[in-house]
Amino acid sequence: MIIPIRCFTCGKLIGDKWEYFSRRVKEGEDAGKVLDDLGLDRYCCRRMLLSHVEIIDEIIRFYETGKQQQMRPT
């Protein structure tokens, strides 16, 4: 749904690292290198970011379009 606050296994804070991670990966950088830069050295924390899909962005689109339709004059 949305990036978890902490790593499921060890409890390290990861909730503040997703945006930076996804931005750099989208720019074409190697994910492993970005994870190293973020200081995530255990594989439990690394898989949290690597395997994450931000589904809330898809869900929020329904609310956004719903809003636009309401505003459209009939």
Next chain:
Amino acid sequence: MKIQILEKNDISMRLLIEGTNAPLMNTLRRIILSEVPTMAVDDVVILENSSALQDEFLAHRIGLVPLKTDLDTYNLPENCECKSEFGCNLCRVSLVLDVEAEDHTIVVRSSDFKSENPTVIPVSNEISLVKLAPEQKIRLEAYARLGKGKDHARWQSVSMCTYKYKPIISVNTELCNSCGECVEACSRNIITKTGKKIEIRNLENCTLCQDCVKACQETPKAVKSSWDETSFIFAIESTGALTSERILREALNILDGKLVEFLKQLPVKKT
């Protein structure tokens, strides 16, 4: 006991502790994991939530946010003089979150929390709590208390606390033919080859995997990998709620308290 600091900053710490035993190291590890108190939200009053996340989902996320902890000012709720279920100024901090997305989608971050006490704030300002579409709104009050890791993971002060034996790797120069097989096999780059000589460096990174011994073609083996059962490499990584040094100090105080209590209970009561 001899303690040498290998690496230390606010978040993490690595120590080489010599002249001790595994039970003591394990005691320290278990106390750090489950007994050192930190601050976390454990009650959330949701006044309004029209976001895409359900109330309990949101409350759970808020609970997991690590907060900077002031152990000198605040008491554990069970030790607080107020004896109140709701808490008082000495055992509870309230944080208010009041955000509304107006005409475009926003991300609600941990920096949007308004804390009653400016020293008790989330460790990072960038933690995304939820996303709000236009006209969605969140209004809630969260109550943070001190708690222990054994009650819930949100109160755990560390994200890692480990110890391992100090590794000993030795190369017998008479048997070694400098083939370099062990250098190739070592995944931690501890064994290096300079000229015809096999050298060992950064020994504390060794995981005692024995790959170097398996790779050695000589019989008997020229490389020997073993460990010192009285020396340990002890590592902590804090969640940011407390400094790594403070965690260790608190753990030792708690251990002291437990030992005093044990001695008090020890004499057999005559009936």
